[in-house]
Amino acid sequence: MKLNQIVANILELDAAQLSDASNAQNTPHWDSLRHIEVIFAVESAFHVRFTMPEITSLKNLGDIRRVLIAKNVLLDRVQGNAKVA
Amino acid sequence: MTFHSYQFICIVLPVLYAGFLLAHRALGWNGAFRFLGIASLAFYSAWSLALLAILMTSIVVNYTFGNLILHFREDSRVARALLIAGVGANILALVYLKYANFLIDVAAQVAHQDFAHMSLLVPIGISFYTFIQIGYLIETFAGQAERQDFWHYVLFASFLPCVTAGPLVLQREMFSQMRDRRDAAYNPVSLAAGVTMFIMGLFKKVVFADQLQPFADTVFNGVATGQFVGTTTAWLGSISYTLQLYFDFSGYSDMAIGLGCIFGLKLPLNFDSPFKATNISDFWRRWHMTMTRFFTNYVYTPIAVHGMRQIAGTEVGNLKRYALTAAIPSIVTFLVAGIWHGAGWTFVIYGLIHGFAIALYLGWSRLVGRSMPSVAGWLLTMSVVVSGLVVFRAPDLGTAANILASMWSFGAFAQAAPGVATVMFDSKIASSLVIVLGTIVLLMPNTQQILHRFAVSSDPLPQSATLEAGLLSWRPTFGSSIAVGLLLSVAIGSIGAGSAFLYYQF
Numbered sequence: 001m002k003l004n005q006i007v008a009n010i011l012e013l014d015a016a017q018l019s020d021a022s023n024a025q026n027t028p029h030w031d032s033l034r035h036i037e038v039i040f041a042v043e044s045a046f047h048v049r050f051t052m053p054e055i056t057s058l059k060n061l062g063d064i065r066r067v068l069i070a071k072n073v074l075l076d077r078v079q080g081n082a083k084v085a
Numbered sequence: 086m087t088f089h090s091y092q093f094i095c096i097v098l099p100v101l102y103a104g105f106l107l108a109h110r111a112l113g114w115n116g117a118f119r120f121l122g123i124a125s126l127a128f129y130s131a132w133s134l135a136l137l138a139i140l141m142t143s144i145v146v147n148y149t150f151g152n153l154i155l156h157f158r159e160d161s162r163v164a165r166a167l168l169i170a171g172v173g174a175n176i177l178a179l180v181y182l183k184y185a186n187f188l189i190d191v192a193a194q195v196a197h198q199d200f201a202h203m204s205l206l207v208p209i210g211i212s213f214y215t216f217i218q219i220g221y222l223i224e225t226f227a228g229q230a231e232r233q234d235f236w237h238y239v240l241f242a243s244f245l246p247c248v249t250a251g252p253l254v255l256q257r258e259m260f261s262q263m264r265d266r267r268d269a270a271y272n273p274v275s276l277a278a279g280v281t282m283f284i285m286g287l288f289k290k291v292v293f294a295d296q297l298q299p300f301a302d303t304v305f306n307g308v309a310t311g312q313f314v315g316t317t318t319a320w321l322g323s324i325s326y327t328l329q330l331y332f333d334f335s336g337y338s339d340m341a342i343g344l345g346c347i348f349g350l351k352l353p354l355n356f357d358s359p360f361k362a363t364n365i366s367d368f369w370r371r372w373h374m375t376m377t378r379f380f381t382n383y384v385y386t387p388i389a390v391h392g393m394r395q396i397a398g399t400e401v402g403n404l405k406r407y408a409l410t411a412a413i414p415s416i417v418t419f420l421v422a423g424i425w426h427g428a429g430w431t432f433v434i435y436g437l438i439h440g441f442a443i444a445l446y447l448g449w450s451r452l453v454g455r456s457m458p459s460v461a462g463w464l465l466t467m468s469v470v471v472s473g474l475v476v477f478r479a480p481d482l483g484t485a486a487n488i489l490a491s492m493w494s495f496g497a498f499a500q501a502a503p504g505v506a507t508v509m510f511d512s513k514i515a516s517s518l519v520i521v522l523g524t525i526v527l528l529m530p531n532t533q534q535i536l537h538r539f540a541v542s543s544d545p546l547p548q549s550a551t552l553e554a555g556l557l558s559w560r561p562t563f564g565s566s567i568a569v570g571l572l573l574s575v576a577i578g579s580i581g582a583g584s585a586f587l588y589y590q591f
Contacts, residue, residue, distance in 0.1 A: 024370065031366045032381065033411045033447045036389045053227030055390060056382040
């Protein structure tokens with residue numbers, strides 16, 4: 001599942017409505033509770049665990065993508081389909 | 086000394102700017118930042134040398150803890166112990182200086198005895214410079230900060246635009262600007278934008294906020310001395326205070342951001358048209374934004390993440406999930422934020438009102454899945470905001486309860502003989518002010534939107550800013566300079582014996 005799709009599912013939006021700049025200020029339904037749910041859904045889908053400093057630095061979709069890449073999550077898993085091990 | 090005094094505007098600011106330019110020319114950016122650090126301490130010492138000693142102690146202790154954490158970063162147990170000791174020392178100092186007498190009162194009530202108060206100096210800005218440095222220690226432990234030059238650190242913790250009442254800056258947004266500076270100190274357009282931001286903030290404070298103050302004070306002081314006010318007067322007094330606090334604190338913040346821009350260190354935004362919010366969550370994204378950011382990062386998120394990790398992989402009911410991941414984190418966060426403002430039950434209740442409001446909003450949005458109609462959402466949000474600020478402003482809970490009873494009873498408690506507060510209160514002028522200033526905050530672009538062509542703050546602007554500013558969008562032209570000059574003339578003429586900034590008391 002694409003990263004955008006995971007976030008879109010939590011926010012109950014169409015994935016096409018999201019971009020790397022999407023955040024709580026400019027995206028419907030993105031409140032503090034869903035922000036935490038987004039982070040956990042991404043952790044679960046990509047089998048990673050974010051540290052607290054990483055979580056507080058995740059302000060938009062682009063930040064999540066950058067941290068996933070920094071964690072060596074395969075690019076095709078971030079941009080394309082997540083390969084669940 | 087405050088930013089809206091003749092001494093600061095006519096003498097201190099020009100002298101500081103000349104010194105800043107000379108230091109930059111002679112010694113480069115490093116010299117300019119050292120000059121600003123020393124100037125900030127000198128500015129703070131204008132309150133008292135004893136308060137400067139407390140600030141300097143705080144700076145030296147936190148700088149030492151930060152360096153020790155960096156030194157032991159390979160040994161996470163030692164680094165964690167140092168972080169806990171450092172944050173603990175900050176909180177203990179804050180509690181001792183700011184809350185000791187409140188705790189003594191609470192102990193006296195519990196023990197039914199009289200305990201004498203301690204004679205304590207409450208340093209101006211202590212809540213702000215303490216929290217800025219707690220953030221520094223946490224981010225240092227998290228590996229997000231490097232070792233800093235001592236004078237850069239002094240400037241970060243005591244930068245004169247924000248040492249007294251914020252914005253609550255993050256270490257990374259300040260140190261990143263101090264590192265590897267290449268641009269010239271004197272940038273005429275940036276200077277003009279910063280001066281314009283400062284003047285707009287000055288105007289908001291001395292023209293708008295200080296005009297509203299007598300109406301708010303009449304109602305709150307009148308009710309505090311046992312007088313009765315009717316529903317209309319109670320609402321006008323409460324809305325006057327709400328608008329006064331907004332123009333006062335956002336005016337202060339604009340002046341701070343403008344000064345930051347003038348001195349080459351941009352500060353984060355603190356307000357973004359909060360009265361345009363149509364839900365309480367959105368309101369807190371627009372009101373005292375750097376405080377919301379601080380408490381979201383360091384209180385809300387850790388509690389919510391802990392709650393989410395507790396239930397991960399287990400079957401739990403929706404209510405428990407909601408309590409652990411939304412309600413408890415929101416209520417605890419706003420309770421702490423309320424207490425952060427000051428020692429008193431009014432701040433505890435203020436925090437709880439907003440904590441429960443956020444918790445209810447999160448529950449509603451999850452349960453119903455869509456927002457209320459905008460008008461209903463706005464009315465509900467503003468009702469919570471205005472009522473909450475009645476508790477925030479009132480000297481005690483009894484006064485707050487009486488004003489709220491008058492507001493929400495819609496005349497049911499009307500008394501035959503109105504008190505002096507009602508007689509003294511000119512409803513026509515108060516209504517006119519509330520309508521005019523209310524229209525401004527609801528329909529006009531805010532200061533950062535007016536200056537959207539020039540990055541006056543360290544934050545990116547929302548994409549909608551350019552559209553909302555329209556014809557009021559500022560450019561460095563002759564026409565704009567005339568308009569800003571007029572604002573300055575009116576503001577300078579309005580500087581009087583008006584109050585200090587409201588947030589100086591926090």
